[in-house]
Amino acid sequence: xxxxxxxxxxxxxxxxxxxxxxxREKASGQARYADDLALARRxxxxxxxxxxxxxxxxxxxxxxxxxxxxxxxxVVAFLRYDDxxxxxxxxxxxxxxxxxxxxxxxxxxxxxFRDRCVLGNYACWAGDEVGxxxxxxxxxxxxxxxxLVKVEWEVLPFVLDPLEAMRPGAPxxxxxxxxxxxxxxxxxxxxxxxxxxxDVESGLAAADFVVEGRxxxxxxxxNSLDNWCCLVEWAGDALTVWSNSYATDQTRMHVSQMLGLPxxxxxxxxxxxxxxxxxxxxxxxxxxxxxxxxxxxxGKPVKFRHTRRESxxxxxxxxxxxxxxxxxxxxxxxxxxxxxxxxxxxxxxxxMFALKYAPKEIxxxxxxxxxxxxxxxxxxxxxxxxxxxxxxxxxxQFNLIFGLMIDLVAERLGVDPLELCVKNFGHxxxxxxxxxxxxxxxxxxxxxxxKEKRHLPGQGPLFEGTRxxxxxxxxxxAWHAEWQEVRRGKVQVGITLNPDCTVMLNxxxxxxxxxxxxxNVLGCAEAxxxxxxxxxxIHWSSIVDSDRGTKDCVxxxxxxxxxxxxxxxxxAQELKDKIREIAGPVLGRRPEELEIVKGRVFPRDDSGGxxxxxxxxxxxxxxxxxxxxxxxxxxxxxxxxxFANFAEVEVDTGTGRxxxxxxxxxxxxxxxxxxxxxxxxxVGGQCIGLGEALTExxxxxxxxxxxxxxNWVDYHIPTMADMPDIEPVLLEVWKGGGEYGxxxxxxxxxxxxxxxxxxAIYNAIGARVDEIPATADKVLRALGKA
Amino acid sequence: xxxxxxxxxxxxxxxxxEFELGRDLTPSTTLAQLLREGLGLTGLKTACDxxxxxxxxxxxxxxxxxxxxxxxxxxxxxxxxxxxGLGEDDPVVEAFAEQSEPGYGTxxxxxxxxxxxxxxxxxxxxxxxxxSLADIKEGLSGNICRCGCYAAIAMAVLHAAQKxxxxxxxx
Numbered sequence: 033x034x035x036x037x038x039x040x041x042x043x044x045x046x047x048x049x050x051x052x053x054x055x056r057e058k059a060s061g062q063a064r065y066a067d068d069l070a071l072a073r074r075x076x077x078x079x080x081x082x083x084x085x086x087x088x089x090x091x092x093x094x095x096x097x098x099x100x101x102x103x104x105x106x107v108v109a110f111l112r113y114d115d116x117x118x119x120x121x122x123x124x125x126x127x128x129x130x131x132x133x134x135x136x137x138x139x140x141x142x143x144x145f146r147d148r149c150v151l152g153n154y155a156c157w158a159g160d161e162v163g164x165x166x167x168x169x170x171x172x173x174x175x176x177x178x179x180l181v182k183v184e185w186e187v188l189p190f191v192l193d194p195l196e197a198m199r200p201g202a203p204x205x206x207x208x209x210x211x212x213x214x215x216x217x218x219x220x221x222x223x224x225x226x227x228x229x230x231d232v233e234s235g236l237a238a239a240d241f242v243v244e245g246r247x248x249x250x251x252x253x254x255n256s257l258d259n260w261c262c263l264v265e266w267a268g269d270a271l272t273v274w275s276n277s278y279a280t281d282q283t284r285m286h287v288s289q290m291l292g293l294p295x296x297x298x299x300x301x302x303x304x305x306x307x308x309x310x311x312x313x314x315x316x317x318x319x320x321x322x323x324x325x326x327x328x329x330x331g332k333p334v335k336f337r338h339t340r341r342e343s344x345x346x347x348x349x350x351x352x353x354x355x356x357x358x359x360x361x362x363x364x365x366x367x368x369x370x371x372x373x374x375x376x377x378x379x380x381x382x383x384m385f386a387l388k389y390a391p392k393e394i395x396x397x398x399x400x401x402x403x404x405x406x407x408x409x410x411x412x413x414x415x416x417x418x419x420x421x422x423x424x425x426x427x428x429q430f431n432l433i434f435g436l437m438i439d440l441v442a443e444r445l446g447v448d449p450l451e452l453c454v455k456n457f458g459h460x461x462x463x464x465x466x467x468x469x470x471x472x473x474x475x476x477x478x479x480x481x482x483k484e485k486r487h488l489p490g491q492g493p494l495f496e497g498t499r500x501x502x503x504x505x506x507x508x509x510a511w512h513a514e515w516q517e518v519r520r521g522k523v524q525v526g527i528t529l530n531p532d533c534t535v536m537l538n539x540x541x542x543x544x545x546x547x548x549x550x551x552n553v554l555g556c557a558e559a560x561x562x563x564x565x566x567x568x569x570i571h572w573s574s575i576v577d578s579d580r581g582t583k584d585c586v587x588x589x590x591x592x593x594x595x596x597x598x599x600x601x602x603x604a605q606e607l608k609d610k611i612r613e614i615a616g617p618v619l620g621r622r623p624e625e626l627e628i629v630k631g632r633v634f635p636r637d638d639s640g641g642x643x644x645x646x647x648x649x650x651x652x653x654x655x656x657x658x659x660x661x662x663x664x665x666x667x668x669x670x671x672x673x674x675f676a677n678f679a680e681v682e683v684d685t686g687t688g689r690x691x692x693x694x695x696x697x698x699x700x701x702x703x704x705x706x707x708x709x710x711x712x713x714x715v716g717g718q719c720i721g722l723g724e725a726l727t728e729x730x731x732x733x734x735x736x737x738x739x740x741x742x743n744w745v746d747y748h749i750p751t752m753a754d755m756p757d758i759e760p761v762l763l764e765v766w767k768g769g770g771e772y773g774x775x776x777x778x779x780x781x782x783x784x785x786x787x788x789x790x791x792a793i794y795n796a797i798g799a800r801v802d803e804i805p806a807t808a809d810k811v812l813r814a815l816g817k818a
Numbered sequence: 819x820x821x822x823x824x825x826x827x828x829x830x831x832x833x834x835x836e837f838e839l840g841r842d843l844t845p846s847t848t849l850a851q852l853l854r855e856g857l858g859l860t861g862l863k864t865a866c867d868x869x870x871x872x873x874x875x876x877x878x879x880x881x882x883x884x885x886x887x888x889x890x891x892x893x894x895x896x897x898x899x900x901x902x903g904l905g906e907d908d909p910v911v912e913a914f915a916e917q918s919e920p921g922y923g924t925x926x927x928x929x930x931x932x933x934x935x936x937x938x939x940x941x942x943x944x945x946x947x948x949x950s951l952a953d954i955k956e957g958l959s960g961n962i963c964r965c966g967c968y969a970a971i972a973m974a975v976l977h978a979a980q981k982x983x984x985x986x987x988x989x
Contacts, residue, residue: 034920035920049918049920050918051916051917051918051924052918052927055914055917055924056915058926058932059912059926060904060915061900061932067860067864068860071854071858073858254964255964257863257873257931304928304929306865306928306929306931307964307965544928545927545929545930707920708919708923708924709923709924711922711923712924712927712967713923715922715923715967716963716965716967719966720966743866743868743870744870745868745870749962749964750966751959752958752961752963752971753959754959755968755969757969758969760921760922760923
């Protein structure tokens with residue numbers, strides 16, 4: 033048995049090691065996902081949609097001839113780019129919101145970049161949805177119909193590299209938005225220089241040393257196993273969309289606003305979702321719209337399921353980072369300049385969230401004590417797959433350069449990088465050293481064996497003739513404390529107590545796997561512990577249905593693990609008051625004279641009497657008691673906790689192969705809401721973290737701009753055989769506002785993995801690979817062997 | 819399938835099912851499609867549809883197969899076990915559902931890969947009833963869990979082996 037975490041406070045339910053509440057349903061194959069619901073046997077007459085995808089990286093559809101395709105039996109409806117109902121659709125962006133809030137067309141976050149046409153005739157990457165969509169009686173028929181469509185293409189010159197895209201004369205991807213492919217400034221992201229604190233140039237000039245570094249982040253993709261899937265039924269004046277969107281309210285808003293239907297005529301339903309990881313941004317994706325229009329046109333329910341290849345639909349934003357750091361001999365960092373060049377691919381979507389919005393948050397926490405800080409960033413359109421949210425958005429990319437600079441500066445000064453971090457990083461509400469950062473680094477260091485295993489770069493012992501081992505780490509401030517969720521607006525929760533003392537919990541949040549449904553049920557049980565109920569007495573729904581009318585708390589920022597539980601803690605007080613009001617006349621007391629403990633309501637003054645709550649409720653009118661609470665996240669600025677990953681690697685200097693031997697993942701959670709779930713995030717996140725560090729990358733044919741590895745054979749996701757021993761470490765050092773003062777950790781678990789591994793490689797072989805994935809050829813090149 | 823008969827008989831979860839070419843399936847229908855869409859057995863998932871992820875794993879005549887890589891007509895005359903055919907108290911299902919001890923997390927998060935893992939683990943344990951951790955890592959390396967629950971899945975398989983042994987080795 034491993035070392036379990038030590039809770040700060042003893043609680044009845046919160047913080048437990050226990051099975052997931054949906055464990056049985058999922059392990060037995062009973063859990064239903066969108067693709068399982070959308071079967072012809074459940075929806076008689078259902079049709080299947082497919083859309084034409086551009087085979088060219090940059091092209092325009094000049095003419096379509098559908099005559100042969102239309103003649104194919106079983107093909108029911110076509111939708112063309114020049115059909116009036118398609119041509120009338122507004123230009124859009126697939127990231128109306130970063131997921132925390134529900135946003136209208138007018139208020140979309142990246143309104144500066146409305147660069148997407150819904151089924152237009154202009155293709156910006158090889159895979160873009162253009163020209164025509166079809167609905168047929170089978171998927172195969174739909175595919176055959178598209179193959180029979182005669183398309184006259186105007187093939188345009190393309191560009192894949194952002195530096196080339198910036199050069200005069202480069203092909204322009206969206207000339208109406210940028211005349212040089214470089215993103216213009218926007219209200220959310222800011223200008224090219226989006227943070228400028230103090231005087232960076234003077235600071236660098238006055239520093240004892242200036243250390244420079246460069247790191248390159250390539251584009252991995254989310255790879256949720258559950259391929260994008262929707263079923264739309266447009267009947268009469270109302271439309272229902274069943275899908276694996278993780279944001280039902282936003283899906284409803286998107287469909288309502290783009291298709292001009294009032295909100296109450298759109299119903300969005302999401303059952304279990306097979307993994308999210310940020311894919312498709314907030315789901316404001318054109319395919320929902322053309323599927324809906326095909327349903328309207330055909331009068332049938334229409335299903336649109338992406339194949340695995342098509343589910344390579346967007347990727348993390350790749351970027352090149354450079355930095356200069358000014359440092360004094362005593363280890364004080366005085367001046368920092370970070371610059372990034374991001375490859376947005378074909379559509380802007382959330383690129384500026386990654387390049388600007390996320391790193392900006394770092395300055396007010398981790399870099400609060402560094403006097404001079406400048407962040408500069410350029411997002412550039414190219415003809416690659418569109419860049420998109422992915423678990424750890426922006427922070428994962430930034431950590432690759434941040435953790436490099438820590439390692440480089442420590443080496444220049446000849447100090448331990450852990451000490452350097454504690455000396456310099458904290459947040460603006462506290463003096464240094466930061467307690468959370470100190471504890472996180474202490475624990476990680478102890479568990480990986482930092483002091484024993486760390487040696488001068490490349491100077492460790494040799495194993496089996498060619499192998500060298502090393503350790504590395506990286507740390508980062510979290511960004512999911514309650515005060516950082518304020519933009520989310522109100523969090524809504526309903527609790528209904530039945531006459532038999534069972535509970536209906538109404539805390540909608542699409543179950544994408546991260547365990548927050550279990551957190552919510554534990555939070556409900558904790559809040560209602562005065563009733564003496566068990567977890568099994570609480571009913572929750574695995575299906576989020578916008579028709580229930582309660583706001584869906586979107587599974588982003590890993591923050592649903594505590595946001596709804598905080599509101600439940602308040603709702604429970606109101607419920608208690610209502611029970612007292614009912615009990616008052618029955619017990620002949622004023623409600624405020626009564627107390628409820630372990631399911632019994634009795635006079636506070638110990639004068640005797642009282643009764644079971646269950647007895648009380650089952651003797652009345654049997655009406656359930658319902659409380660509904662709607663509360664915005666607490667805005668009090670409480671700072672954030674830290675997290676860190678430590679890695680031990682073995683590098684074969686003959687072949688260049690890197691093997692990760694051990695990972696230690698440390699997260700300060702504020703409060704651990706559900707221990708097994710939190711550790712599942714810590715261990716599980718390493719599939720993405722390690723994959724991005726060592727193997728995952730989309731590869732293009734430079735001659736055609738066509739992506740080559742949209743499958744799981746050529747795009748390698750780590751399997752069980754690739755994973756090292758992983759030790760999850762949960763801490764409760766920092767505390768935020770509210771009852772629990774917790775902080776989301778899911779995204780944080782992946783953020784530091786690539787940099788920790790790269791630093792460990794350097795410690796092992798004394799040569800730097802600062803471009804991920806760190807494949808064997810890059811390692812050999814770093815060693816001067818290739 | 820008798821030559822030219824156009825009929826396909828498959829024993830699915832203990833019951834023989836009859837299918838007719840042209841009406842219920844075509845020569846290119848995969849076993850995964852037939853089970854999911856024809857019979858509504860949606861426990862197995864088609865995540866990659868090209869044999870790369872293991873989410874569609876079912877057991878054919880006691881061995882794990884990827885049902886997306888098997889044509890339905892190839893299953894004619896064979897015995898197919900899907901996750902729906904497992905008993906209420908199946909030790910592997912129980913072990914996956916219960917896994918939660920400190921240090922490993924849960925054996926499932928989103929659950930999409932889970933039925934495939936459960937079936938692969940069952941077939942694996944039939945062949946190797948008392949595996950080492952290294953055996954498990956090798957034996958289940960054909961399945962992808964993007965939520966990354968590999969460590970806990972390995973523990974669940976160990977626990978399942980113990981459960982099976984405790985029940986006298988019953989499958």
